[in-house]
Amino acid sequence: DTGVSQNPRHKITKRGQNVTFRCDPISEHNRLYWYRQTLGQGPEFLTYFQNEAQLEKSRLLSDRFSAERPKGSFSTLEIQRTEQGDSAMYLCASSLVLDRLSALGNTIYFGEGSWLTVV
Amino acid sequence: ILNVEQSPQSLHVQEGDSTNFTCSFPSSNFYALHWYRWETAKSPEALFVMTLNGDEKKKGRISATLNTKEGYSYLYIKGSQPEDSATYLCAPNGGSQGNLIFGKGTKLSVKP
Numbered sequence: 001d002t003g004v005s006q007n008p009r010h011k012i013t014k015r016g017q018n019v020t021f022r023c024d025p026i027s028e029h030n031r032l033y034w035y036r037q038t039l040g041q042g043p044e045f046l047t048y049f050q051n052e053a054q055l056e057k058s059r060l061l062s063d064r065f066s067a068e069r070p071k072g073s074f075s076t077l078e079i080q081r082t083e084q085g086d087s088a089m090y091l092c093a094s095s096l097v098l099d100r101l102s103a104l105g106n107t108i109y110f111g112e113g114s115w116l117t118v119v
Numbered sequence: 120i121l122n123v124e125q126s127p128q129s130l131h132v133q134e135g136d137s138t139n140f141t142c143s144f145p146s147s148n149f150y151a152l153h154w155y156r157w158e159t160a161k162s163p164e165a166l167f168v169m170t171l172n173g174d175e176k177k178k179g180r181i182s183a184t185l186n187t188k189e190g191y192s193y194l195y196i197k198g199s200q201p202e203d204s205a206t207y208l209c210a211p212n213g214g215s216q217g218n219l220i221f222g223k224g225t226k227l228s229v230k231p
Contacts, residue, residue, distance in 0.1 A: 003162065035219075042123075042208055042221030043163075056218060091163075104150040104212050105170045108219065110163040 002026060004111035006092050012117045013082055020078045021114045025094030032075050033108065034067055035091040036060065043091055049075060050097070082118045089113040125209060125222035132199050133230050139195045140225040142209030146190035150212040153219060154183055154194055158205040166194075166207075199229045 005024040013019050025032045030051050035043040046065070047057045051072035061067075064082075069075040079086055093110040124143040132138050142152070151170045155163040167176040172187040180197045196203055206226045210219035 035221075040223065042210070042223050043219075044221070045218045048218070058218075105168050107165045107168055108153065109165060110155075112160070112162040 004092055004094050004109055006090075006111040006114045008114060009112065010115045010117075012119060015084060015118055016081055018078060018080045019082055019116060020076050021090050021092075021116075023075045023077070023092030023111060025073070025075070025092070026096075026109055029094035029096045029109075030072070031095045031097050031108075032069055033093040033095075034075070034077050035093065035110075037089045037091060037113070038087075046077075046090075079116070082116075084118045087116055087118045089115050123209065123211060123220050123222040125207075125225050127225060128223070129226040129228070131228045131230065134199060134201060136199050136229075137195065137197045138199055138227065139193050140207055140227075142192045142194070142222055144190050144192075144209075144211045144220075146188060149187045149190070152185055152192050153210045153212070154192070155208045155210070156205045157208060157224070163208065196227075199227070201229045201231050203227060204229045 007022055011019055033048040034046040036046055037043045045058050046061050047067050049069040052069050064080045067077045091110055091113045093108045095106045095108045097106055126141050151168055153168050154166040156166055157163040167183045169185040174185040176183050182195045185192045206224040208221050208224040210221040
């Protein structure tokens with residue numbers, strides 16, 4: 001399977017613990033995105049990377065959240081001191097952008113998501 | 120901040136019925152509109168990316184139209200099948216290079 005891969009698929013953690021999710025994008029995709037979905041809502045943008053550079057962060061990404069893409073391939077999303085409100089599905093996506101002009105019309109491919117439950 | 124509205128919220132149809140959904144978005148600063156189909160326990164599947172006013176795209180029994188001047192897009196499914204049951208999401212680009220703004224989706228259930 002050469003799609004976007006995320007793990008773990010499910011994580012249950014106690015409030016106050018740290019959790020980390022990993023995303024492996026489609027090979028050679030230079031852009032990688034993180035979204036979050038809560039019940040009854042569509043996915044909400046968190047952040048995205050162009051290669052290893054984090055180019056945009058949403059206001060939803062509080063100080064407890066940090067995302068990295070150190071070598072421009074896989075990415076990790078860490079949530080520190082988890083709260084019950086962090087319970088959601090965390091979606092990763094990737095795309096190949098060849099130039100700025102075509103970037104907005106490029107297809108973005110999503111993974112199956114990582115479910116987080118904070119108890 | 121874009122406000123994306125999708126209607127209806129949910130839809131129940133019989134196998135063989137044709138159906139359509141609406142996605143409404145602000146017409147100013149439009150860049151592109153993405154449609155996704157999301158089945159339970161699977162990843163969202165990209166259906167269409169539309170950029171030009173008047174665009175019409177088709178993929179099998181599914182087609183979509185785009186009106187950027189009035190800020191809406193329609194998704195049509197001809198002859199619905201049970202395997203079409205899913206949540207259909209639209210997402211205009213938020214004006215930046217990476218930020219899709221998703222609607223809440225339309226949940227379609229097709230009864231055999």
